[in-house]
Amino acid sequence: MNASEIRQKFLNFFENKGHTLVPSAPIVLRNDPTLMFTNAGMNQFKDIFLGNQPAPHPRIANTQKCLRVSGKHNDLEEVGYDTYHHTMFEMLGNWSFGDYFKSEAIDWAWEFLTENLKLDPENLYATVFEGSEEEGISFDEEAYTCWLRHLPAEKIIRGGRKDNFWEMGDTGPCGPCSEIHIDLRTEKERKEVPGKLLVNTGDPRVIEIWNLVFI
Incomplete structure (x- = not known):
C-alpha cells in the first residue's frame, strides 16, 4: 500500500463517519503573521479554536501539506539523521468542533488502523x-479507560508533558x-526487548503514527 492509497482510505473512512472533506490550505500562510509556513493541520482552523469564527462544519477531515523549517516546529536539524523527519510532509487529520470527543476519536483511530489498514493490534x-x-x-x-477497550x-x-500535552x-x-x-521490529527483537520500553525513546523501529489531541 502506497502513500496515495493510505491518504484516500483515510479520507474515505472519515467521510463515511460524517466528516466534511476540505482541501489542504496553502503552505505559505495568508493573514497570519505568527507563522511563515503551514506546519500543522490545525493552522487553517486556528481562528475556530481561538473562538474568532464559527466552525463551518461540526466534523471535518483533511490532508494538510506542511513545511517545518522554522519556529517551534523546526525539523531541519533532524533531516538526514533519522528515518522519519522531513521538511515537507502531509498531515492527515480528523477534526471535531463541539461534536464528538475522546471515545469516538480513539475508537475510530483504532478501527481505521486495524480494520482498514490491517495493522496487527499486537x-x-x-x-x-x-x-x-x-x-x-x-x-x-477518560482516554485511558477508552483505550482499555x-x-x-x-x-x-x-x-x-513533553509527549502527551499539546499546546498551540x-x-x-x-x-x-x-x-x-x-x-516495526522482528519477532525476535520484540521478544528480547518489550516495545513499551522503546516508545518515545527515539528508536525509529517503534514509532508514533497518530496523535489524538483533545482541546
Missing part, C-alpha cells in the same frame, strides 16, 4: 497524559493528547 501501543501535580492537571483517565493495560503508557503556543488552546505507536 504491534500497537497507546500513550496517555499522566498528569502534572505541579500544574494541577489531572491524569487523563482495545489494548491491555500494559500497552497503555503514561507520558509526561505559550498561550492559547491546549490539552492532553494520546499517541498511537507501532512496533
